Amino acid sequence: MNNYKNIGKNLLRVDGKQKVMGKTKYPQDIYMDDMLYGATLRSTEPHAYFKIDISEAEKLDGVVKILTHRDITGENRHGVLFKDHEVLCKEKVRRIGDPIAFVIAESPKKAKEAKKLIKIQYEKISAVFDPKEAMKENAPKIHDDSNIVYHYKCRKGNVEKGFKKCDVIVEREYKTSMVDHAFLQPESGLSYMEEDGTLVICAATQYPHFDQIEIADALGLPKERIKIINPAVGGAFGGREDITMQIHIGLGALLTGRPVKVCYDREESFYAHSKRHPLYMKYKTGADRTGKLIALEAEIIGDTGAYASWAVNVLRKSGVHATGPYEIDNVKIDSYAVYTNNPFCGAMRGFGATQIPVACEQQMDIIAEKLGISPVEIRLRNCFRKNSVTATGQVLVESVPLDKCIRIVSKRLFAESEMVWG
Amino acid sequence: MINIKLNVNGKDYDLEIEEDLRLIDLLRDRLGFTGTKEGCGEGECGACTVILEGKTVNSCLLLAIQAHGKEITTIEGIGKEDDLHPIQESFLENGAVQCGYCIPGMVLSAKALLDKNKNPTRKDIREAISGNLCRCTGYEKIVDSIEKASKILQQRGSESHEQL
Structure with a gap:
């Protein structure tokens, strides 16, 4: 037994x-006590200009206030890296699910009823759902003059010379799908004013200190007047890093002077938060006849949907990890994050590293098969060890027991007779 | 509006409710049993599980009037602060709890199982919680916990038998 306390x-x-x-x-x-309930009206079009008419909905008995972009007391924007989300859309929607209005009423039922009375007139514009199409010059633009949010380059050695030395070259394309975190507790929040004028927002969030800044900017209040309370969080997995309802309820409590609560149902939760970036991965991997990897060229395109969220960090990580845990002397990697009119993508467990093995490990298996060596052998031949140099030039000076791990796992997976390597 | 009578966690209630009120809303909003959670509202996730007349039900799929004249157990009716139920104790000690949102439903599904089957196999346990989704744990430790709770309950059963 050790002497540690924990x-x-x-x-x-x-x-x-x-x-x-x-x-x-x-x-x-x-x-x-005296709590009001909110309901969010969301876009049903992926790309459109719109006009909103709340006159009939406002007249419904039990409706206290309907918030639109006109009611925003500060900046109508938020976002973790770029301020590309609008709190409530002003004239254009960029995806299905964009928030347009926030109805505040005496009961959840009334709020939902009033939502149906709001009239939205859409003027549809061309949309783009394929990130490869979205990268083209003439593609419909989601925000400004280019849909390319980010381009990461990694260069090591010389891939052209490298591929000339290869005995086997494998070229394949891979695609992963969009994934929802599906944390079990759908988004919910409650906001109220304290007697000294402090605005309190209770919401399950992964980013309370940053929420405070974003809410303050959107409401035009000093940060000191915003208090975030983070009660129990029912799962998150990256999906609660972006603002969802926090500014809506904060603005509601500020303007009505009464507590405002909102509970998303599961369907609205799917609309409200980010997803895992689907990646399009084009890989060219070459090795000599012993299975030693010599060159890798990869193009990785991440669909970030209508908003950037953490796209830069996610696609950088995809690029950095593109070789997998293998040492390759000649590497050329380009990764991109691209806007489309799809649901927006952001943080989700692994942050862009999770999708990569779908491509890089499949490449390893195909090369091994072509060379007639085992999948275990090719991995042991190339895996990072102490003092390996990664594609980004990092020297791994600490413990790297990957080869040991592969040996133990393969011993347990395969009977001795099937073993080709140690 | 309509009148109903029901018993929750051993206490009788006589209430006037709206006809379209769901059982989960009655339990949470009217009676304050907020341990009953809503995860999907369509009977997929099991976070709203309660025990109705000995059987687990999704309280989001039942109207409150369907519980008229019936007995319901929610998580608030299981164990006490200084005397947890062996299932709760076992969940806690075996690290089966992470975000906690599925846990009330899991504990109630486990309770309904162990009330009927004192010595379930791991397969029985998996089947009993097959209507309860957990996004954090991967289920292994939840199954371990229910298995260990069944052992504790069996042991206590035989001890109390010996005392007789």
Whole structure:
């Protein structure tokens, strides 16, 4: 036994007992007297200009206020890297699900009823859903003059010379799909004013300190007047890094002076938060006859949908990890993040590294098959070890026990007779 | 509006409700049993599981009037602060709890299983919680916890038998 206080010990989660008893408060579980309820009207078109008429909805008994872009007291924008989201769209929607209006009423039922009375007139414009199409000069533009949000380049050695030395070259294209986090607790939040004028926003978030800045900017209030309370979070996995309802309820509480609560249902949750970037990966990998990798050329295109969210960081990570955990002397990698009219993509477990093995590991298997060596052998021949140099030039000076790991796993996976390598 | 009577966690309630009120909304908004969670609202995730007359149901799929004259157990009716139910104890000690949103439903599905089947196989356990989704744990530790809880309950059962 060690002498550490915590390491190696079985510790109980500090919040575990309340959770097994059902006493933990998620935002949905917070109720206040005199509380109002919000409902978000969202775009049903992927790319369109629109006009909104709330006159009939406003007259419905029980409706307290309907927020549109006109009501925003600060900057009508937010976003973690680029301020490319509008709090409530002003004249253009860029995806199905863009928020246009936020109805505040005495009951959730009334709010939903009023939402149906809002009239939206769309003027559809050309949309683009394929990121490769979106990269072209003449493609419809989602925001400004180019849909290419980011281009990452990684260069090592000389791929042209490298491929000339190869005995086998494999060229393939791969595509991964868009994925939702599907955290179990849909987005919900409650906002209210404190007596001294502080605006409180209770919402399950991964980014409370940054939410505070974004809410303050959107409401035109000093940061000190915004207090974020992060109650229990029912799963997140990256999907709660962007603002969803926080500014809507904050503005609602500020303008009505009453607490405002909103609970998304599962369908609205799918519309509201980011997704995992689908990647289009074009790979050319070459090796000599012993299976030693010599050159890799990869083009990776990430569809970030209508908003950038963390696209830059995600596609940089995809580029950095494009070789997989293998040492290759000649590398040319280009990764791009591209706007389309699809649902927006951002952070999700692995941040762009998760999609890469679909391509790079499949390439390894195909090369091994062509050379008649085992998938284990080709990985052991190329995997990172101590003092390996990565494609970005990083020297791995710390412990890198990958070869040991591969050997142990393959021993357990395959019977001795099937083993080709150690 | 309509009148209903029901018993929740051993207490009788006599209430006037809207005809279209869902059972989950009655439990959460009217009676304050917020341990009952809504994850999907369409009977897929099981976060809203309660025990109705000994059987698990999705409270998001039932109208409140369907519970008229019936007995319901929610998570608030299982264990006490200083005396957790063995299932809750086992979830806690075996690291089966992460975000916690699925846990009330999981505990109730486990309870309904162990009330009927004292010595379930892992397959029985998996089947019993097949209507409860968890996005954090990968289920292994939840299955472990229910298995261990069944052992604890069996042991307690035989001990109390010996005392007789």
